[in-house]
Amino acid sequence: MKPDGRQRPVPAAAGIGLRLPHHAAALADPGAAAWFEVHPENYMADAAALEELEAVAAVRPLSLHAVGLSPGSAEGVNRAHLARLVALERQLRPGLVSDHLAWCVQDGRYFPDLLPLPYTTEALGIVADNVDAIQQALGRRLLIENPSTYLRYADSPIPEPEFLAALAARTGCGVLLDVNNVYVSAMNLDADPGAALAAYLATLPAAAIGEIHLAGHARVERDGVALLIDDHGSPVGAAVWALYERALAALGPVPTLIEWDTALPSFETLKAEAAAAQRRLDAREAQGAREAADARAA
Numbered sequence: 001m002k003p004d005g006r007q008r009p010v011p012a013a014a015g016i017g018l019r020l021p022h023h024a025a026a027l028a029d030p031g032a033a034a035w036f037e038v039h040p041e042n043y044m045a046d047a048a049a050l051e052e053l054e055a056v057a058a059v060r061p062l063s064l065h066a067v068g069l070s071p072g073s074a075e076g077v078n079r080a081h082l083a084r085l086v087a088l089e090r091q092l093r094p095g096l097v098s099d100h101l102a103w104c105v106q107d108g109r110y111f112p113d114l115l116p117l118p119y120t121t122e123a124l125g126i127v128a129d130n131v132d133a134i135q136q137a138l139g140r141r142l143l144i145e146n147p148s149t150y151l152r153y154a155d156s157p158i159p160e161p162e163f164l165a166a167l168a169a170r171t172g173c174g175v176l177l178d179v180n181n182v183y184v185s186a187m188n189l190d191a192d193p194g195a196a197l198a199a200y201l202a203t204l205p206a207a208a209i210g211e212i213h214l215a216g217h218a219r220v221e222r223d224g225v226a227l228l229i230d231d232h233g234s235p236v237g238a239a240v241w242a243l244y245e246r247a248l249a250a251l252g253p254v255p256t257l258i259e260w261d262t263a264l265p266s267f268e269t270l271k272a273e274a275a276a277a278q279r280r281l282d283a284r285e286a287q288g289a290r291e292a293a294d295a296r297a298a
Contacts, residue, residue: 008061010035010095010211012253014277015063016270017232017260023052025267030059032271034278035095037063037257044084054092063096063211063257064089065176068110071130071144072103072117086137096211096255098143098176099134101127101164116147119158124166131171143210144168145176146200148217148230149185160185161203174210179244180236180259184217184228197243201250209251214244214277215259233262235273244277248284256281 013034018026026036036056043050056062068081089097102114117123127144135142144167146160158166164175177200186196216234220227236244236258248254258273 007093007095008057010061010063010255012255013281014274015061015255015257016274017065017257018053018056019261019264020049021264022267022270023049023056026056026060027052029267029271030056032267033060033274035061035063035255037065037096040064040066040085040088041068043088050088050091057092057094062092062094063098063255064092064094065145065257066097066099067114068104069099069130069134070103070105071099071127071134072101072115072123073105073130074103074126075106077130077133078105078108082134082137089138089140096143097138097140098145098211100145100147101160101167102147114147116149116151116153118153118156119160119163120155121158124158124163124170128167128170131167131173135171135173141172141174141210143174143176145178145213146181147185148178148181148188148228150188150227152189159199159203161200165203165205165208168204168208175204175208176211176213177204177209177247177254178213178215179247180213180215180217180240181230183237183240183243184230187228193239193243194246197246201247206251209254212244212247212254212256213259214240214256214273216240231262232259235269236276241276241280245280245284248280249287252288253281253285 011034015035015037016033018036018038043053100114104114182197183193186193214236215232216236218229218231256277
């Protein structure tokens with residue numbers, strides 16, 4: 001799908017997840033990040049917030065990261081919600097639009113979480129049909145994010161990277177690679193995070209990965225067993241930064257977002273996190289330039 005000429009492309013640089021309390025700070029300091037990402041559902045019925053967001057979009061590229069499309073719903077996409085998203089997309093013309101490999105709606109009732117799917121052939125067909133419908137309505141590519149995982153289905157024969165690769169091949173959608181979710185899911189399922197990331201990088205075409213998310217997570221104890229929760233409520237951890245560096249080494253620079261949704265910190269803290277991501281992006285770009293120069297000289 002061809003990009004709309006009015007869209008402001010999201011650069012392969014560090015962005016910040018913009019939340020309502022930080023609108024004024026973002027407008028006062030738009031150079032704090034190369035781009036901003038928001039949950040569109042927060043702006044569908046709040047005219048004042050939308051007006052502020054339009055002001056941000058006038059000075060910085062924008063991404064819409066939806067949480068209510070429910071691509072995994074067997075009952076199909078909620079057409080009323082999709083129409084609201086399309087209207088917002090037409091108004092803001094963001095550089096990227098995304099949602100999650102999950103479901104959250106049943107019989108018109110929205111659940112306050114992104115619920116997991118079994119990775120089966122039947123589920124792949126359902127998600128593909130829904131993604132096709134969403135992309136047709138939007139007239140553009142949708143990115144689908146890998147979820148955080150807290151359980152293993154008894155019948156889920158398709159590995160998650162293969163499921164997403166098949167979805168991308170069937171629909172033309174892209175993938176939003178959440179590196180924190182890779183780490184959280186691997187640790188919760190007693191798997192090696194490095195091997196989990198390697199499976200993603202080996203299975204997904206690099207061109208399909210349109211964005212990376214970074215976030216903090218929480219550690220809780222349940223019946224004496226440690227569980228990691230993807231709560232977006234703390235700085236990016238050292239282990240997640242290490243995985244991110246491995247992803248950049250394989251992919252090159254990719255638009256990268258700092259997510260922080262709970263225990264919201266100061267805007268200055270978010271700027272520092274984005275700067276930490278940008279340093280790694282700059283280092284990878286410099287390394288790529290050196291490798292290209294060496295190849296020309298060889």
